[in-house]
Amino acid sequence: MMLSYLALIKRYAPGVLIVALALYLTVEIKLFSEQFKFFLLFGAVLLTAWYSGTGPAIVATCLATLGAMYFLFPPLSSFEAGHVISLASFFGMSSILVTLIGSHKRDNEKLVQLNADLRREMAERKRAEGAQARLAAIVESSEDAIIGKTLDGTVTSWNAGAEHLFGYNAGEVLGKSILAIIPPERGADEESKIIEWVQQGDRIEHFETVRLGKDGRRIDVSLSISPIKDSAGNIIGVSKIARDITERKQAEEALRQSEAIKAAMLESSLDAIITIDHEGKVIDTNPTVEGVFGYTREEMLGKEMAGLIIPPSLREQHRQGLARYLATGEGPVLGKRIELVAMHADGREFPVELAISPIRSPGKPMFTGYVRDITERKRAEEALYQLNAELEIRVAERTAELKGVNETLERTVKELTRSNADLEQFAYISSHDLQEPLRMVTSYVQLLDRRYKHKFDKTARQYMDFAIDGAIRMKALITDLLTYARVGGENRGFEPVNSAAIVSEAIKNLKALVKESGATITVDPLPQICGSRTELLQLFQNLINNAIKYRSDVPPAIHVAVSEEPGRHVFSMTDNGIGIDPKYFDRIFMIFQRLHDRGTYPGTGIGLALCKKIVEHHGGKLWVTSQAGRGSTFYFSIPVREAVHDDARAR
Amino acid sequence: MTTLEPGSRRDILIVEDNAGDVQLVQESLIDEETRLHVAIDGVQALAFLRQEGSYVKAPRPHLILLDLNLPRKDGREVLAEIKDDTELRLIPVIILSSSRAFEDIVTSYRLHANCYISKPGDLDEYLETLKAVQQYWFQISELPLSDAPQA
Numbered sequence: 001m002m003l004s005y006l007a008l009i010k011r012y013a014p015g016v017l018i019v020a021l022a023l024y025l026t027v028e029i030k031l032f033s034e035q036f037k038f039f040l041l042f043g044a045v046l047l048t049a050w051y052s053g054t055g056p057a058i059v060a061t062c063l064a065t066l067g068a069m070y071f072l073f074p075p076l077s078s079f080e081a082g083h084v085i086s087l088a089s090f091f092g093m094s095s096i097l098v099t100l101i102g103s104h105k106r107d108n109e110k111l112v113q114l115n116a117d118l119r120r121e122m123a124e125r126k127r128a129e130g131a132q133a134r135l136a137a138i139v140e141s142s143e144d145a146i147i148g149k150t151l152d153g154t155v156t157s158w159n160a161g162a163e164h165l166f167g168y169n170a171g172e173v174l175g176k177s178i179l180a181i182i183p184p185e186r187g188a189d190e191e192s193k194i195i196e197w198v199q200q201g202d203r204i205e206h207f208e209t210v211r212l213g214k215d216g217r218r219i220d221v222s223l224s225i226s227p228i229k230d231s232a233g234n235i236i237g238v239s240k241i242a243r244d245i246t247e248r249k250q251a252e253e254a255l256r257q258s259e260a261i262k263a264a265m266l267e268s269s270l271d272a273i274i275t276i277d278h279e280g281k282v283i284d285t286n287p288t289v290e291g292v293f294g295y296t297r298e299e300m301l302g303k304e305m306a307g308l309i310i311p312p313s314l315r316e317q318h319r320q321g322l323a324r325y326l327a328t329g330e331g332p333v334l335g336k337r338i339e340l341v342a343m344h345a346d347g348r349e350f351p352v353e354l355a356i357s358p359i360r361s362p363g364k365p366m367f368t369g370y371v372r373d374i375t376e377r378k379r380a381e382e383a384l385y386q387l388n389a390e391l392e393i394r395v396a397e398r399t400a401e402l403k404g405v406n407e408t409l410e411r412t413v414k415e416l417t418r419s420n421a422d423l424e425q426f427a428y429i430s431s432h433d434l435q436e437p438l439r440m441v442t443s444y445v446q447l448l449d450r451r452y453k454h455k456f457d458k459t460a461r462q463y464m465d466f467a468i469d470g471a472i473r474m475k476a477l478i479t480d481l482l483t484y485a486r487v488g489g490e491n492r493g494f495e496p497v498n499s500a501a502i503v504s505e506a507i508k509n510l511k512a513l514v515k516e517s518g519a520t521i522t523v524d525p526l527p528q529i530c531g532s533r534t535e536l537l538q539l540f541q542n543l544i545n546n547a548i549k550y551r552s553d554v555p556p557a558i559h560v561a562v563s564e565e566p567g568r569h570v571f572s573m574t575d576n577g578i579g580i581d582p583k584y585f586d587r588i589f590m591i592f593q594r595l596h597d598r599g600t601y602p603g604t605g606i607g608l609a610l611c612k613k614i615v616e617h618h619g620g621k622l623w624v625t626s627q628a629g630r631g632s633t634f635y636f637s638i639p640v641r642e643a644v645h646d647d648a649r650a651r
Numbered sequence: 652m653t654t655l656e657p658g659s660r661r662d663i664l665i666v667e668d669n670a671g672d673v674q675l676v677q678e679s680l681i682d683e684e685t686r687l688h689v690a691i692d693g694v695q696a697l698a699f700l701r702q703e704g705s706y707v708k709a710p711r712p713h714l715i716l717l718d719l720n721l722p723r724k725d726g727r728e729v730l731a732e733i734k735d736d737t738e739l740r741l742i743p744v745i746i747l748s749s750s751r752a753f754e755d756i757v758t759s760y761r762l763h764a765n766c767y768i769s770k771p772g773d774l775d776e777y778l779e780t781l782k783a784v785q786q787y788w789f790q791i792s793e794l795p796l797s798d799a800p801q802a
Contacts, residue, residue, distance in 0.1 A: 098739065432750070435749055435772065436749055438772075439770065439772050439777075440669070440671040440672075442772070442773075442774060443675065443774040443777065444671060446774045446775075447720065447774065475772060479772070622763070
C-alpha cells in the first residue's frame with residue numbers, strides 16, 4: 001500500500017510542485033502583464049503534461065486553474081464574465097493541449113516503446129537466429145546422428161552424423177517415415193513405445209537398440225530421446241541422438257568372452273585357487289576349493305584363510321611370513337612351488353603343493369594361492385620309494401648272486417682253458433714223443449722185411465706184414481693226432497689270405513688223387529679272407545680229399561662256392577658221392593669215429609674232426625647237409641675280421 | 652768234386668742218443684773213406700770236440716750231425732758252444748732232428764747251424780735223405796779239411 005502511495009506521489013508530485021512554483025513566481029514576480037499571467041502556469045501545465053503524462057497534467061491543470069482563480073483573480077464574488085471566460089479558456093486550452101501533448105506523448109511513448117519492443121524483438125530474433133544457427137551448427141557437426149521427427153514418425157531433421165551412420169543423405173529421408181531405418185522385427189512397436197514415453201514427457205537416455213543402415217546392415221545404437229516442444233510447451237516431435245555403439249558392443253562382447261574364458265579357466269582348474277587380501281582374508285575362491293578343503297565359497301569369503309585351511313601348528317608361521325612380505329617386500333615362498341600340510345574342514349591334515357603369487361594392484365597387495373592336493377601323489381611316491389628300495393635290495397641280491405655265478409663261471413672257464421691247454425699240450429707232446437719210437441718200429445720192421453725176407457717162412461712173413469701194417473697205421477694216427485693237436489697252437493696269428501689261391505693249392509696237392517679218380521672240381525670266385533694259411537689249406541684239402549674219397553660209382557664232381565652273409569663268409573663244398581645218413585651227422589665230426597671200415601675207405605677218422613677244429617679256431621662253424629646215396633654238401637663259416645698278429649710265438 | 656786224398660779219411664761226429672738212428676746213418680753214410688764217431692749226449696760231444704779226457708786222441712771231425720733233443724746237455728746248447736768256439740765253429744753242423752717245429756728250425760739257424768734236416772718218418776725217405784746228405788756234403792760242397800794231425 002505504501003508503495004502505491006509512493007508511486008502516486010512520484011507521479012503527481014512533480015506536476016503539483018511545478019504548478020505551485022509557477023503560481024508563486026507569477027504572483028511574486030509581477031513580470032507578466034494581465035494577458036500573460038497564465039504564461040507560467042501554461043508552461044507548468046505543459047511541462048507537467050510532457051513530463052508526467054496526461055493524468056498529472058489534468059491535475060496540474062485543475063490546480064493551476066484553481067490556483068489562478070484564487071491567486072491571480074479577484075475573489076469569486078467579484079467574478080466577471082471576462083474572468084470566467086479567461087479561466088475557462090485557460091482551462092480549456094490547457095486541457096486540450098494537455099490531452100494533445102498527453103496523447104502525443106503517449107504516442108511517442110508508444111512509439112518509443114514499440115521501437116524498443118521492435119528493437120528488442122529484432123535483437124531477440126537475431127539472438128534466436130544466432131542461437132539456432134549455432135545449434136544447427138552443433139547438430140551438423142556432431143558425430144552422433146541427430147534426428148528430429150514428428151509424432152507420426154516423419155523425419156524432420158537429419159544431420160551429417162545421421163547421414164554418416166545410416167548411409168542415407170538428408171534428401172533421401174526428410175519427409176519420409178523413420179521406419180526405414182528400424183529393423184522390421186522391432187519396427188513399429190518400438191517406435192510407438194518411444195512416442196508414448198515422449199508424450200508422457202519423459203526423456204529417454206541410453207536406450208540401446210538396433211537400427212538398419214542403407215546397405216541393410218544392422219547397427220547397434222544407443223539412443224537419447226527427448227521431446228521437441230513448441231513455444232506453448234506442446235510436444236510436437238521427437239529428437240533422437242543415436243550413437244553407434246557397434247565398437248563398444250564388440251568390445252563388450254570381447255570382454256565378456258574373455259571374462260567368461262577366464263572364469264571358465266579358474267573354474268575348470270583342478271587346483272583350488274584362493275585369493276586373499278593383505279590381511280589374509282579370503283577375497284575369492286574357485287569352485288574346486290570345495291572339493292579340496294570342504295568349504296563352500298560363501299563359507300570362506302571374508303574369513304582369515306589361515307584359520308580355515310592351515311593347520312594350527314603352521315598358522316603363526318604363515319601370518320609372520322605375510323607380515324614380513326608386507327613390511328619388507330621379501331617373500332621367499334612366493335613365486336615357487338612348495339610342499340606343505342593343509343587342513344580340511346573336517347580337521348584332518350593332508351599334504352599339498354602350493355604356489356603363491358602376489359597380485360599387483362593399485363591398492364593394497366593381494367595374493368593368489370594355487371593349491372593342489374597331493375595326497376595321492378605322495379602315496380604313489382611313497383609306494384614307488386618302497387618299490388625302489390625293494391628293487392634295489394633285490395638287485396643287490398641278484399647282483400651278488402650273479403657275481404657268485406660269474407666267479408664260478410670264470411673259474412670254470414679258467415679250469416677248462418687250463419685243462420684244454422693241458423690236453424693240447426699232452427696231445428702234442430704225446431704225438432711228438434711217440435713219433436720217435438714209432439719211426440724206429442716202422443723203419444726197422446721194414447728193413448727187416450727187405451733184407452731178411454728171403455730168410456722167413458710164410459708164417460713169419462705174414463707176421464711181418466701184420467707188424468708193418470700196424471706200424472704204418474700207428475704212424476698215420478699219430479701224425480694226424482699231432483696235426484690235430486697243433487691246430488691253434490703253432491700258428492702265427494691270422495692274416496689276409498686269398499681263399500681262391502688256397503683251393504687251387506689244395507687241388508694241386510691232391511693232383512694224383514684227382515687224376516686217378518677222374519674228379520672234376522669247379523670253383524666259384526672266392527673272396528679274400530682272414531685266417532691261418534696252413535690251417536685253411538689243410539681244411540680245404542681235407543674236405544676235397546673226402547669228397548673224392550667217398551665217391552660213388554660215377555666220377556666225383558665237386559663244387560666249391562661261397563655265400564656272403566653279414567659278418568661272415570659261408571663256404572660250401574658239394575659232392576655227388578655216397579652221402580651221409582643224417583643220424584650220423586654229429587658222429588662224423590668226432591675224432592677217430594668212422595662210418596666205414598678201412599678196407600673200403602682208408603683213413604684214420606680224424607679228417608673231419610680236424611676240419612672242425614680248424615673252422616672253430618677261426619671262430620666259425622662247420623656243418624653238413626646230406627642224404628645217403630645223394631651226395632653231401634659241407635658248409636663252414638669264416639668270420640670277417642681284421643688281421644691279427646700273434647708274433648709272440650714266432651720269436 | 653772234391654775227394655779226399657787217398658789215404659785220408661772223413662771223420663763225422665754224430666751226436667745222437669737213439670741207437671736205431673745211428674745205425675741208419677751208419678749204413679747210409681759210412682764207406683771206406685768215412686769214419687763215424689758217436690757221442691750219445693752233449694757232454695760227450697763237447698769232450699770229443701775239445702779232445703778232453705778220454706778223447707785226448709780224438710780226431711777233429713769234418714762234419715757234425717747233431718740231434719737237438721739230447722740228455723744231459725741239449726743239442727741247442729752244444730750248437731751254441733760249438734759255434735762260439737773260434738776253432739770249432741769252422742766245422743759244419745747239420746741238425747738232424749725229428750722235430751719239424753718252426754721254432755726249432757729258426758733257433759738252430761740263429762745259432763748258426765749250417766743246415767737243418769728233419770728226420771723223415773718214412774724209412775725210404777729217410778734213407779734217401781741220408782744219401783742226399785752224403786752227396787751234398789761229401790761230393791758237392793767243400794769241407795774245411797784241416798791240417799790237424801789225424802789219428
